[in-house]
Amino acid sequence: VTPTGAALVTAWAVREPLPAFTPGAIGYGAGDRDPGEYPNVCRVTVGETTARDGALWQLECDVDDVTPQILGHLVGRLIEAGALDATLSSLTMKKGRPGTRISALARAEQVPLLEELLFREGTTLGVRRTAVERTELPRRLVSVKTAWGRVNLKIGELHGDPVHVAPEFEDCLRLATK
Secondary structure (H helix, E strand, C coil): CCHHHHHHHHHHCCCCCCCCEEEEEEEEEECCCCCCCCCCEEEEEEEEECCCCCEEEEEEEEECCCCHHHHHHHHHHHHHCCCCEEEEEEEECHHHCEEEEEEEEECHHHHHHHHHHHHHHCCCCCCEEEEEECCCCCEEEEEEEECCEEEEEEEEEECCEEEEEEECHHHHHHHHHC
């Protein structure tokens, strides 16, 4: 890379996941110097993004050296930091050791923060990220009066028809405790 090329890449580079795109044009440039052991060329690809509004990033890492208490805390921190979902899954790692996969679903703008959280508060040395798409049902909250007090119901709709109706757990817990 020439000094000018390096300056342009440094100035224009954005440290975030590359969005899904359809390449439109590819350009190549060759430098005058011949370093011998590798080609002195640069390639630039220009294209149109293809990701739909539902495009998200799935962040994952596998660990085998974290206590369950820390894992539970880490999932809570991921949600607090903006993850749309965070889960733990059991798995078998190398040498037959039991391990845990930590997964977080995130919007592109949350990826750097969530990756940093996984590195700082977990023990992983690497985070995988995969572009995913999600389809969501439109939902609404409806407050209903019961014999014990008011409870919010979350209603998910498909083509305008309610297909899922569930009371908010925190409302039920509050009434049960009362």
